[in-house]
Amino acid sequence: MAAGIAIKNKRAGFEYFLTEEFTAGIILTGTEIKSVREGKANLTDAFCAFEGNELYVKNMHISEYKFGTYSNHEPKRDRKLLLNRRELRKILTKTSEKGLTIIPTLLFINEKGLAKINIAIAKGKKLYDKRETLKTKDTRREIERHRED
16 A cells, blocks of 8 residues: 555656656655555645755655644654765766755655655656647647547
8 A cells, every 4th residue: 555655756757858867765864754655745846955965855845744732743854865986976966966866856755665766867848848838748638539439
């Protein structure tokens, strides 16, 4: 049941060109992982940033656990990502280029029951790129509609 949880950042593909993806572990407290297992998380405004040599996901909203007491977590706190040194160095060198950022694209629970997050190195789209994305999505939808008929 819990292994089927997958929270997507739907705006990421629309707002950014996603170049390279990584899968990272994420450090969560007890009430946070319970909320994620209930599907109560939001990646829409989230982004990743380096603090020293560590990578953190910022602005990711995980709702407070409904049965949590005084030990409940803060919904938008910074959460540390777990990547190996080589991956961190690679991400840091890529994002030092102008216009590139790190965006979380998918939060999921793997088969071992651990919370994982897919992050992507992304470049922001211009307005005309977004229009082009909408056009291709519409044409793809039209083609699928005609195939069903």
